[in-house]
Amino acid sequence: MSETSPKLRAELEGIPTYKPGRPAAADGPVAYKLSSNENPYPPLPGVLETVTAAAGSFNRYPDMACTGLMNELAERFAVPVSHIATGTGSVGVAQQLVQSTSGPGDEVIYAWRSFEAYPIITQISGATSVKVPLTPGDVHDLDAMADAITDRTRLIFVCNPNNPTGTAVRQAELERFLDRVPADVLVVLDEAYKEFVRDIEVPDGVVLYRDRPNVCVLRTFSKAYGLAGLRVGFAIAHEPVAAALRKTAVPFGVSQLAQDAAVASLRAEDALLGRVGSLVSERTRVVDALRGQGWTVPDTQANFVWLRLGERTVDFAAVCERAGVVVRPFPGEGVRVTVGETEANDIFLTVAEGFRKEI
């Protein structure tokens, strides 16, 4: 075998690998996966039937333009069809946004810690990440992010609510920030957890995008809608951003199963809202219980909670796992725990209580 291997782009060196939430161990006691912010409910009524029916035709390519889904989304959000772009999960769309705007020498700003896909997709495109620390309260520091803008800035991610802290930025501060961003810099409002937001001061990105041509909203079917395994997300943005997304899309990336499931899910709104409501009640129960135990928990608007455990993070995750729940540790920082089935949340709360007493 030759010693020489194909030349790969230098930018790929040192890219952090995406760490998926660990699955629950198959051989443990009872094992619940609270590590990937998935929806614990099975597919919404009618969605499984729709997907099963569509499965009979998967010898065919999907509708490349995602016509049915695009039309459904345009109607739902009252936006022109030309302002929508679909992709293989909103991570796929986020990657297309970076590819469309940023290359070597360009800068992409985002808060840190935030969604771990941002550094990866930025580095793949050859652009430079500018990470702006969260405030001590684990919220986006929008003033510092605006201060970080240079003439090389091409894109800014605002993850609202933020993964993994759950914190959200509010209308007035977000608008003040948007007013400071130059019109030729794209702001991506990543609203993967929008359906779980209950703070009425947290804005709807789709309202903000309407009169701001440099704002793009990212949404997904993976979390509230429970379609994580089917890979479909979308962006709402003005031309020419939406057009750029259609150019950078992998042809036929969104399967017909995913397209049909997404349409059926949008039409099952009542059931969706019921489930989201139950998860939000569970979230309140979990946060109240943790605070009652003495933990400091940031206000979460998403389907997970954040415990800043610092050096004890890995230990805590190990204790959780032995008790039957898999959580998501960020070593040295904290753990992110998805609000899941009631029994799973109870196990987590029991572990948290015991751990609290030991420290």
Ligand SMILES: *Cc1c(COP(=O)(O)O)cnc(C)c1O
């Ligand atoms: C889960 C998540 C997504 C969505 O991922 P998909 O690719 O749509 O499954 C996007 N952004 C954030 C911040 C997330 O946590």
